[in-house]
Amino acid sequence: MFLKVSQLGVRYAGRPQAAVQGVSLNLNAGDIGVLIGPSGCGKTTLLRAVAGLEPVSSGEIRLQDQVVSSANTALPPEQRRIGMVFQDYALFPHLSVGGNVAFGIHQWRKSEQAARVAEVLELVGLEGSAERYPHELSGGQQQRVALARALAPRPQLMLLDEPFSNLDVDLRERLAHEVRGILKAAGATALFVTHDQLEAFAIGDVIGVMNEGRLHQWDNAYTLYHRPATRFVADFIGHGVFLPAQLVMRDNGVVAQTPLGDLSDLDECPLPSSYPDGECDVLLRADDVIHVDGAPVKAQIVRKSFRGSEFLYTLRLASGQTVMAHVPSHHNHEIGEWVGMALQVEHVVTFPRGK
Numbered sequence: 001m002f003l004k005v006s007q008l009g010v011r012y013a014g015r016p017q018a019a020v021q022g023v024s025l026n027l028n029a030g031d032i033g034v035l036i037g038p039s040g041c042g043k044t045t046l047l048r049a050v051a052g053l054e055p056v057s058s059g060e061i062r063l064q065d066q067v068v069s070s071a072n073t074a075l076p077p078e079q080r081r082i083g084m085v086f087q088d089y090a091l092f093p094h095l096s097v098g099g100n101v102a103f104g105i106h107q108w109r110k111s112e113q114a115a116r117v118a119e120v121l122e123l124v125g126l127e128g129s130a131e132r133y134p135h136e137l138s139g140g141q142q143q144r145v146a147l148a149r150a151l152a153p154r155p156q157l158m159l160l161d162e163p164f165s166n167l168d169v170d171l172r173e174r175l176a177h178e179v180r181g182i183l184k185a186a187g188a189t190a191l192f193v194t195h196d197q198l199e200a201f202a203i204g205d206v207i208g209v210m211n212e213g214r215l216h217q218w219d220n221a222y223t224l225y226h227r228p229a230t231r232f233v234a235d236f237i238g239h240g241v242f243l244p245a246q247l248v249m250r251d252n253g254v255v256a257q258t259p260l261g262d263l264s265d266l267d268e269c270p271l272p273s274s275y276p277d278g279e280c281d282v283l284l285r286a287d288d289v290i291h292v293d294g295a296p297v298k299a300q301i302v303r304k305s306f307r308g309s310e311f312l313y314t315l316r317l318a319s320g321q322t323v324m325a326h327v328p329s330h331h332n333h334e335i336g337e338w339v340g341m342a343l344q345v346e347h348v349v350t351f352p353r354g355k
């Protein structure tokens with residue numbers, strides 16, 4: 001295991017609650033991990049602890065099997081061979097692009113420095129820009145220089161904290177894909193912090209969802225979306241809606257009875273005995289709820305937003321619950337209209353009956 005974080009706790013003096021509590025995660029060499037979660041959930045604190053910039057109050061951090069942080073060990077940041085790109089990690093304005101990129105390798109021989117600068121600038125798509133100055137570059141180009149600067153000393157681990165948050169949305173998405181390509185081409189292992197889930201999906205091999213200092217799940221994007229471990233993950237990733245359901249046995253199989261009809265032929269569905277009286281909530285994504293003109297269950301459209309090839313409808317069921325559905329945009333119904341809806345769920349995800 002390349003990076004191993006075990007039962008990590010980080011506290012700030014004078015704050016009653018730990019900023020990071022009981023967090024464990026593993027990252028393989030060459031993989032990109034992404035931490036995502038709402039503001040204040042502890043993402044940056046965790047990243048800073050890995051960098052050696054925050055002391056650890058419990059648990060430990062290992063890099064290539066060496067304990068670098070624990071309650072009584074703290075390898076200084078400069079000995080961790082870590083490259084960092086932070087949101088506010090500005091370039092030095094008085095240094096050329098080449099000068100900026102060479103900053104962390106100034107102790108190398110001049111010829112090796114020049115070769116490495118050319119190599120990483122090519123990697124980030126800025127070959128031939130070594131003589132330019134930061135103010136002559138766009139925001140996206142400046143962030144690529146910052147990335148090149150961090151990669152130049154061949155760090156064993158790259159840490160990136162919301163590196164695109166000062167850039168506009170279109171550029172962010174493009175850069176997210178580019179940065180993944182650059183990190184992979186460099187063979188880098190990286191931990192990346194964002195609060196944007198599309199960015200997380202575009203960049204991460206493995207994604208961790210944090211809330212209030214805790215890591216709820218550490219998995220690939222597909223599993224996070226389809227098999228969320230907690231209600232928080234279900235809601236945060238892909239905006240889940242929860243419908244009350246009752247699990248019952250019928251013909252040797254489990255059926256989930258919901259206000260949108262029965263769900264049967266379910267894979268991996270828990271038995272009714274998993275919940276008191278079989279009563280639970282099922283997670284429904286907008287793509288689990290389909291519009292069928294003649295369906296017996298009707299729902300009223302309360303909101304609709306046009307997304308080009310489809311509408312995202314928000315619908316209220318007769319039972320009062322709200323669900324969302326992606327519907328092909330040629331089904332252009334009016335707000336207030338009652339339309340036929342049904343469920344198309346492959347694997348059902350259940351949680352204890354909620355708040």
Ligand SMILES: Nc1ncnc2c1ncn2[C@@H]1O[C@H](COP(=O)(O)OP(=O)(O)OP(=O)(O)O)[C@@H](O)[C@H]1O
Pocket residue numbers: 012013015019037038039040041042043044045046195
């Ligand atoms: N230097 C500090 N001193 C005291 N408390 C801090 C300090 N830095 C962060 N905190 C607190 O620790 C918690 C976690 O903060 P952190 O910056 O790690 O969250 P985050 O998930 O990165 O948030 P954001 O997305 O807003 O950057 C928050 O409650 C924050 O107020």
